[in-house]
Amino acid sequence: xxxxxxxxxxxxxxxxxxxxxxxxxxxxxxxxxxxxxxxxxxxxxxxxxxxxxxxxxxxxxxxxxxxxxxxxxxxxxxxxxxxxxxxxxxxxxxxxxxxxxxxxxxxxxxxxxxxxxxxxxxxxxxxx
Ligand code: AMP
Numbered sequence: 001x002x003x004x005x006x007x008x009x010x011x012x013x014x015x016x017x018x019x020x021x022x023x024x025x026x027x028x029x030x031x032x033x034x035x036x037x038x039x040x041x042x043x044x045x046x047x048x049x050x051x052x053x054x055x056x057x058x059x060x061x062x063x064x065x066x067x068x069x070x071x072x073x074x075x076x077x078x079x080x081x082x083x084x085x086x087x088x089x090x091x092x093x094x095x096x097x098x099x100x101x102x103x104x105x106x107x108x109x110x111x112x113x114x115x116x117x118x119x120x121x122x123x124x125x126x127x128x
Contacts, residue, residue, distance in 0.1 A: 005098040007057060013106055046085055
C-alpha cells in the first residue's frame with residue numbers, strides 16, 4: 001500500500017532496517033551518504049535501489065532539508081552505480097516514487113534505477 005511521503009520518519013521502515021544491518025540485502029555499493037542494493041522484486045533485468053544514509057522520508061523531504069554534501073554524495077553514488085552496473089552505454093531510467101499518488105511503499109527516499117532491456121516510451125517499466 002502506498003504511504004504518505006510527508007509523515008515523520010519511521011525508524012522501523014524496511015530500508016532503515018537494511019541500513020542498520022538488521023535485514024539482509026544484495027548490496028551493490030555504498031559511500032558515506034548512500035547505500036545501494038538490488039530490488040527484491042525486480043521489474044526489469046537490472047533494478048537497483050539507492051537510498052540516502054540520512055533519515056529522509058521522500059524526495060521532497062531530501063530536496064528540502066538534506067545538506068549540500070548529502071545531496072552531492074547521493075547523486076554521485078547514483079551515477080557511479082549506473083557505471084558499476086554497465087548501464088551507461090545502453091541507458092537506464094531513474095524513478096523516485098513519492099507519497100500516495102506516486103505509489104511510494106517504503107517511507108525512506110529511494111531511487112529506482114531500471115535497465116538491462118528496452119523500457120517503454122511511457123513511464124511504465126516495460127511494454128508487456
Ligand atoms: P516504492 O513503491 O517506490 O516505495 O518501492 C519500494 C521497493 O522496495 C519495491 O520495488 C520493492 O520490491 C522493494 N523492496 C521491498 N522490500 C525490499 C527488500 N527487503 N529488499 C530489497 N527491495 C525491497
